Amino acid sequence: MTTNPWLVPVTTLRRSLGNRREEHRYGRVGELRVGDTIVGSGAEVEADAILDSVDGGVEVTATVAAPWASECRRCLKPVTGVLRAQVREMYRPRGFGEQTDDDDETYPLGGEQLDLGPLVRDAILLELPIAPLCRPDCRGLCPTCGADLNEGPCGCPPPAGDPRWQVLDRLRDPSEPSE
Template sequence: MKLQVEEALREEGRKIPFAFQEPAAALGDVDTLPWKDSDVAVKGSFWSDGTHIVVEGTVRTSGMYTCSRCLTPVSLVRNAALSEVYGAEAELPEDVWPYNGEYIDLTETIRETLILSEPMKVLCRPDCQGLCPQCGANLNEGPCSCPTDKIDPRLSVLETLLNSKR
């Protein structure tokens, strides 16, 4: 997942498009991530701003996630924005990545972009009802037979207080 920067360095400001697709395994250690068996497609452009090389684009992949409420499998297509600045000089600012002068290796940048943009919570649908906390039934498939008026034993003292005031 490398970009040849020679052409961008010759013509400052000219955007050079790029696109490639690789298996997620090419990104290194991704065995624990939901998109480990999918392809990763990257599309964008890069250019020289006179001092650095700017890379912008999108990273697309898909994976099998688990619904956070009902635990059913969910297929999710992921799109993440890719935006980085690369420099070849010895002393680089904190927000600029180094490159060797001939090419830019995007592998680590793409991997980090996908990992940092992992969704915190995946739902099978926006109105997912989840699981019953008592019997574990999937409430999306219908109501369960558990009583709904059961009070948490830790709060039963409050119930007695409420009943004594009536």
């Protein structure tokens, strides 16, 4: 039997305003991807949540942690990390036939339970690094020979656009207008 790890019972919580319930949950959320960065379908995601019974629904304050994998945008080596996202969101019961307009940024509240899954997924998608670096000063790959410049200089001349070479280019080609 597979149980949804993100479902939290709320019947008791909602009996009176001001009730609070703390939940520590972990489980899978399915594969999430932004650019080249993914949270794998087998990744274990954690959520520390505080649920408050408030006027109009349940307010959820949560810290979400998820491991991600990607590649360095400069040298293309695999990079992994763990993101931490803080969120505060409202869960509100939907009335019969109630229109859910696009401006409504609340999550649906069932009569007896609340599903943390959509909140956890949204929090991850907002925080996933789209183009991470393996380290802040990654030197990347040589555009000419493709060597990993983190392992030392490759011996290629500096790429076109390097001001030292533009001067030489102008000397060699007199037709190019000088500035």
